Amino acid sequence: KNEVEQSPQNLTAQEGEFITINCSYSVGISALHWLQQHPGGGIVSLFMLSSGKKKHGRLIATINIQEKHSSLHITASHPRDSAVYICAVNGNQFYFGTGTSLTVIP
Amino acid sequence: DVKVTQSSRYLVKRTGEKVFLECVQDMDHENMFWYRQDPGLGLRLIYFSYDVKMKEKGDIPEGYSVSREKKERFSLILESASTNQTSMYLCASSFSGRAGETQYFGPGTRLLVL
Numbered sequence: 212k213n214e215v216e217q218s219p220q221n222l223t224a225q226e227g228e229f230i231t232i233n234c235s236y237s238v239g240i241s242a243l244h245w246l247q248q249h250p251g252g253g254i255v256s257l258f259m260l261s262s263g264k265k266k267h268g269r270l271i272a273t274i275n276i277q278e279k280h281s282s283l284h285i286t287a288s289h290p291r292d293s294a295v296y297i298c299a300v301n302g303n304q305f306y307f308g309t310g311t312s313l314t315v316i317p
Numbered sequence: 318d319v320k321v322t323q324s325s326r327y328l329v330k331r332t333g334e335k336v337f338l339e340c341v342q343d344m345d346h347e348n349m350f351w352y353r354q355d356p357g358l359g360l361r362l363i364y365f366s367y368d369v370k371m372k373e374k375g376d377i378p379e380g381y382s383v384s385r386e387k388k389e390r391f392s393l394i395l396e397s398a399s400t401n402q403t404s405m406y407l408c409a410s411s412f413s414g415r416a417g418e419t420q421y422f423g424p425g426t427r428l429l430v431l
Contacts, residue, residue: 244419254407254422297360305350305420309359 214238217298217308224315230285232311234298237279245272245283246297248310254297257283288315320344321423323408329429336395338426340408348411349391350420351375351383353404360407366391398430 215236224230234243245257258265258272260281265272269288274281285292293315298308324339340349350365352375362375364383372383380402384392391410395402405427409420 246422253424254409256419256421259419299360305362307360309357 213309214302214306215298215300215308217296217311219311220309221312222314224288224313226289226315226317228288228315230288230292230313230315232283232296232298232313234281234283234308235279236281236298236300236306238300238302238306240300240302242301243274243281244299244301245281246299248295248297250294257296285313290315290317321408321410321421323406323423323426325426326424327427327429329431330395330398331431332399334395334398334430336398336428336430338393338395338406338408338428340391340393340410340423341389342391342410342421343389344410344412344421345388346410346412346421347388348420349385350409350411351381351391351393352407352409353377353402354407354425355404363393398428400430402428403430404428 218233242261244259246254247257248254260274269286271284295310295312297310300306321342330336348367351363352360354360361377363381366372366385369388382394405425407425408423411420
């Protein structure tokens with residue numbers, strides 16, 4: 212049983228497309244994180260959310276606490292956005308989704 | 318900026334060898350974590366530490382041990398490496414482990430056990 216489910220698992224997009232990655236969770240949480248993992252392994256924290264919406268450049272993250280769902284949007288996608296995007300929630304411990312592998316084609 | 322470093326990016330070991338993976342953070346964080354990441358399984362917590370000389374088992378501690386003699390350093394030890402321990406190992410740290418806090422990750426160590 213996975214406490215955090217992400218969809219899709221794999222995503223290929225053309226440069227410029229609007230991208231959405233979804234995350235659903237089944238545990239009570241105090242915050243949700245979106246992480247980006249570059250090829251080679253390094254992980255970067257993109258957002259930490261407990262309610263509403265956050266925006267950073269072309270990235271937007273939203274969370275609906277009642278529905279236990281979050282989305283990560285990328286506007287005007289670019290090949291450098293190609294990475295694995297991981298959703299993680301902070302409940303009584305950290306739970307991680309299995310990640311969404313995004314490839315943006317020029 | 319928080320910096321979490323890991324001793325090796327790539328490591329190749331033979332079955333039965335003792336393996337040490339070291340992680341150092343430079344922001345005086347109290348909590349440190351070791352994860353492994355495998356395709357289709359995501360990140361799984363092996364051990365974490367909330368203070369010097371303190372450790373707690375995570376989801377998959379079997380075959381691993383840890384050491385935290387100094388606050389900035391958290392070591393993962395494979396007492397007798399096996400092929401099923403071939404994986405990407407990620408270290409992370411956080412300030413106090415309070416709810417909602419961000420973990421900062423190191424670059425990862427890709428371990429191959431032959």
